Amino acid sequence: MGQITVFSGPERRRRWTEELRLQILTEAFAPGASPTAVARRHEISTGQLYTWRNKLAVGAATPPTEDGRPADFAEALVIEDRERAAPVPDAAIIVDLPRDQRMTIFPSASPALVTAVLKALR
Structure with missing residues (x-):
């Protein structure tokens, strides 16, 4: 044994x-x-x-809103257009995405929302 x-x-x-x-x-x-x-x-x-x-x-990827609650997702609409659209004149940030898609962030967007969207794109 x-x-x-x-x-x-x-x-x-x-x-x-x-x-x-x-x-x-x-x-x-x-x-x-x-x-x-x-x-x-x-x-x-x-x-x-x-x-x-x-x-x-x-x-920490989803920062809380001003009232302390977690941020919710906003609905996004992707329009597939074969031709490049002209830049929107009052846009603050324009992000060109793969497959000829574009995301536009306007100055009225809250910093928390912009941060969450850009982190999601990583």
């Missing part, structure tokens, strides 16, 4: 509070900081740092 070794000790999976995650992320991605050194100091992998950062970015 073979020998069995039982390892006992503290739980291997660690739990991180949101405050501690934010503190580690702030430290790791500060100007001039080395994420690898910060991860090593806190005994986590660099992959964990980037996973936390990506999850934080996804949560």
Whole structure:
């Protein structure tokens, strides 16, 4: 019969509070900081740092509106026209998209809406 070794000790999976995650992320991605050194100091992998950062970015992708509620999506209408339309004179930003499509952002658009739309285009 073979020998069995039982390892006992503290739980291997660690739990991180949101405050501690934010503190580690702030430290790791500060100007001039080395994420690898910060991860090593806190005994986590660099992959964990980037996973936390990506999850934080996804949560921040939809900024709240002025009244504190999450921003809703606005309906967009894409008109497929084979000919290039002339630029709208009072447009603030015109984004040319693939397949000869164009998105126009007007000055009256709220900054939160413009931010959400441009992040969605990434």
